[in-house]
Amino acid sequence: MAQPLIRLKDVTKTYTRGGETLTVLNRLALDMEEGGYFALMGPSGSGKTTLLNLIGGLDRADHGLVAVAGEDLTVLEGAALSAWRARTVGFVFQGFNLIPVLTALENVELPLKLTGLSGKARREHALHALELVGLSDRAKHRPGQLSGGQEQRVAIARAVVSDPKLILADEPTGDLDRASAEQVLTLLDKLNTQMKKTILMVTHDPHAAQHARTIVHLDKGQLGRIEHNQPAAARA
Amino acid sequence: MPPIVLLWRNLWRRPLRSILTVMSLAVAVFLICGLRSIITTIRAAADNCDPRRLAVMSASGLFVELPLHYQARIDKVPGVEITTKFQWFGGYYRSQKNFFAQFAIDPETMFAMYPECKVEPDAIQRMATDRTACIIGSSLAREFGWKVGDTIPLVGALHPHPEDKAWEFKVAGLYHSDRPNFDNRTLFFRWDYFEETLKQGGVPPAVGVYSIRVAPGADVAQVIADVEDVFKDSEQRIDCTTEAEFQRQFQSMFGNMPLFLTWIGAGVLIAILVASVNTMLMAMREQTPDIGILKALGFTDGSMFVLFLLQSTFLALLGGGLGVFGALATAPFISAGLEMFAPGYAVQPGTVVLGAVVALAIGPIAGILPAMRARSLTCIAAFRGE
Numbered sequence: 001m002a003q004p005l006i007r008l009k010d011v012t013k014t015y016t017r018g019g020e021t022l023t024v025l026n027r028l029a030l031d032m033e034e035g036g037y038f039a040l041m042g043p044s045g046s047g048k049t050t051l052l053n054l055i056g057g058l059d060r061a062d063h064g065l066v067a068v069a070g071e072d073l074t075v076l077e078g079a080a081l082s083a084w085r086a087r088t089v090g091f092v093f094q095g096f097n098l099i100p101v102l103t104a105l106e107n108v109e110l111p112l113k114l115t116g117l118s119g120k121a122r123r124e125h126a127l128h129a130l131e132l133v134g135l136s137d138r139a140k141h142r143p144g145q146l147s148g149g150q151e152q153r154v155a156i157a158r159a160v161v162s163d164p165k166l167i168l169a170d171e172p173t174g175d176l177d178r179a180s181a182e183q184v185l186t187l188l189d190k191l192n193t194q195m196k197k198t199i200l201m202v203t204h205d206p207h208a209a210q211h212a213r214t215i216v217h218l219d220k221g222q223l224g225r226i227e228h229n230q231p232a233a234a235r236a
Numbered sequence: 237m238p239p240i241v242l243l244w245r246n247l248w249r250r251p252l253r254s255i256l257t258v259m260s261l262a263v264a265v266f267l268i269c270g271l272r273s274i275i276t277t278i279r280a281a282a283d284n285c286d287p288r289r290l291a292v293m294s295a296s297g298l299f300v301e302l303p304l305h306y307q308a309r310i311d312k313v314p315g316v317e318i319t320t321k322f323q324w325f326g327g328y329y330r331s332q333k334n335f336f337a338q339f340a341i342d343p344e345t346m347f348a349m350y351p352e353c354k355v356e357p358d359a360i361q362r363m364a365t366d367r368t369a370c371i372i373g374s375s376l377a378r379e380f381g382w383k384v385g386d387t388i389p390l391v392g393a394l395h396p397h398p399e400d401k402a403w404e405f406k407v408a409g410l411y412h413s414d415r416p417n418f419d420n421r422t423l424f425f426r427w428d429y430f431e432e433t434l435k436q437g438g439v440p441p442a443v444g445v446y447s448i449r450v451a452p453g454a455d456v457a458q459v460i461a462d463v464e465d466v467f468k469d470s471e472q473r474i475d476c477t478t479e480a481e482f483q484r485q486f487q488s489m490f491g492n493m494p495l496f497l498t499w500i501g502a503g504v505l506i507a508i509l510v511a512s513v514n515t516m517l518m519a520m521r522e523q524t525p526d527i528g529i530l531k532a533l534g535f536t537d538g539s540m541f542v543l544f545l546l547q548s549t550f551l552a553l554l555g556g557g558l559g560v561f562g563a564l565a566t567a568p569f570i571s572a573g574l575e576m577f578a579p580g581y582a583v584q585p586g587t588v589v590l591g592a593v594v595a596l597a598i599g600p601i602a603g604i605l606p607a608m609r610a611r612s613l614t615c616i617a618a619f620r621g622e
Contacts, residue, residue, distance in 0.1 A: 058532060058615040077538045086534020097529045101245035111533045113239050
C-alpha cells in the first residue's frame, strides 16, 4: 500500500440554509493513495462535490482532518492555501470553466503565471499540454469557438500544465456527448497510467466510474461501499 | 499580480460599455478642466492688473455716472500720474444678438495708460485725424470680418443718435492684448465724437469710470484715500479702488461665479463617480465565475483585488487622459467663444494636474467596492454566481 496522498479523518461539513442546518458530510474517514484513480459516486446531495471541494481546498471542513499531499487543509488559509492549490491540484469542472476572453493557449498558460517561468517557457509548456490533449491546432481559439469536448480537453490541459500531483474532476463528462466523453475519459486514463497523476473523479455515470480503479460510494454524507475495479485502461 | 492579459481582455469584454464609460469619464474630466480654466482665467484677469492703476466709479454703483468735471479734480491729487475716462456705449451692430463692448475714450491717455493694449502707431495717427475713428480688438475684427477703413454702424441703445440714426465708426486700426485682464473684443472710439454728438441732442455727457495711474514711488493706498477725500462732500460720492479690486467687483456682479462653477464641477464629479462604480459593479458581476476559476487555480484574494482596481484605474486614466487632451485641444476655440467673459482663457498646468488627479482618484474609488467583493468571494460562491 502506497503512502496515502489524501487522508480524511472524522470529516464533518454542515451548511445552514433558511435557518436549517444540513449535515452534508458526517464523520467521514478515508485514505486515498498516491497514483490511484478514484471515482466518487452517489445520489444527488450525498456530499460528493462537497468532499471534492474540501480535498481541493476550495471549502473548509467544520470538523476533522483533511490532509492532502502532506498538508493539513483545515489549518492552511489565505495565500498559503492558494499557493498549495496552485502546486498540488488541477481542477476539471463539469462546466469546463474556461475564461471566455482568453484563447485556449492563454487559458492553459494561466496556472503557470504563478510560477517563476519566463513567458516563452510558459507558452512552450502550455503548447505541450495542448498537444497532449490533441488540441495544439486550436491554441488561438477562444472557448466560444470550441466544441464542448474540446473545451473540456483544454480544461484538462490547464489542469495538468503545472504538473500537480492530484487531478480533481467534478462530473467531467456530465455536459458531453458520448464520443467526447470517451475522449475525456481516455485522457484521464492516460494521465493516471502514463503521467502517474492521482485522479479523483465525481461522477453519476457508471460507465465513467468504470475507468477508475477504486469506486467510492457516498450516501447521505457517509461512506458507503468501496469497490476495487479492473480499470478500463488496464482491460484495454 | 493578476494576469495582465486578462486585465486587458476584460476591459474590452463589452467594448461598447467600456467605450461609453471612457467617453463619459472623458467628458467629465473635460468639463472639470474647462470649468476650472474659466475660474483661473477670471482670477488671472484680476491678478494681472497693474497694481498702480486705480478705478474710480460712483459710490452708488457702476451704473451711476460721474460728472465730466471730476477728471480735472482727480488730476490735481498728489501722486496721480495720468487720468483717463471710459463711458459704456451699449450699442449693437445690426441685431442685439451681435453684442460686444464699446467704450468712448480719450485715445491719448487711454493707450498711454494701457500698454498691454498694443496698437499700430499708424492706427493712433489715423484715429487722431478722423473724429469718427475707432480701434477694434483683433478677435472682434476676425469675428465680423472688419478691416481698416470699414465703417461700423452701431445702434445706440443707451445713447441714441440725436438724428435718430445709427452711429458710424470708421475702423482706424486693430489692437491686440496678450494679457487676460484686457479682452480683444472691444471697440474704442473718440470721446470728443461721443460728447459733441450727444450735445447736439441736448444730452450732457457723463463718465462711467475714471482710470488713474499712480506715479512711480507714490503710495497707492494714500492716493486712493486722497481721491476719495476730494469727493467726500461732492454731489456724487465716489469709490476708488485698485484695478484688480474693480475687476473682482465687476465679476461679482454676475454672482460668485468661481463658487458656482466649482459646484457644477463637483456635481459632474459625483455623477461620474456613481456611474463608474455602477459600471465596475456590472463588470464584477459578469466576471464572478472567472474569479472562482482564478482562485481555484491558485490566484490569491489580493490579486483579485488588484485585478479589479487596475481595471477601474485603467478606464479612468484613459477617460481622464482623453478629457485633459480635449480640454487642451479645444482651448483656442473656447478662448475665442469666451473672449468677452473670460479673456485669455487657457488651460493652466495646474488644471492639467487637477484633471490627472481627478482621473487617478476616480479609478480606485470606483473600483474599490467591486475589488473588495472580488477579494472576499469564495470559489464556491463565485461558481454559484453569488
